[in-house]
Amino acid sequence: xSFNIVLINxxxxxxxIKIVEKIGKQTESSEMKTVTLFVFMTQFIxxxxxxxxxxxxxxxxxxxHSDKSSSFLTSVIQGDDPDFNMRWFTSVG
Numbered sequence: 752x753s754f755n756i757v758l759i760n761x762x763x764x765x766x767x768i769k770i771v772e773k774i775g776k777q778t779e780s781s782e783m784k785t786v787t788l789f790v791f792m793t794q795f796i797x798x799x800x801x802x803x804x805x806x807x808x809x810x811x812x813x814x815x816h817s818d819k820s821s822s823f824l825t826s827v828i829q830g831d832d833p834d835f836n837m838r839w840f841t842s843v844g
Contacts, residue, residue, distance in 0.1 A: 756798055763793045 767789045776782035 756802065760794050760797060763797065764790050767793065 768786055771782055771786050771789065776785060
């Protein structure tokens with residue numbers, strides 16, 4: 752799992768650099784500032800937000816407790832770990 756995240760972050764970084772070069776900036780400093788900002792934002796979202804959401808089980812957070820039908824969100828977001836337990840920390844970090 753960690754290898755996939757590193758690989759995706761590397762691909763995102765290369766893609767962002769190419770896009771910012773294509774857009775063009777007046778100075779190299781402003782280009783580097785833009786690249787740094789976008790790489791940070793995408794890697795933060797990819798590593799810091801998507802990984803815990805993908806591994807979490809939100810069945811009780813989104814379910815309507817009055818009836819047993821599952822909504823679209825509960826069918827999409829169903830990870831292995833229902834709470835912050837030892838298994839969640841070893842799989843997510």
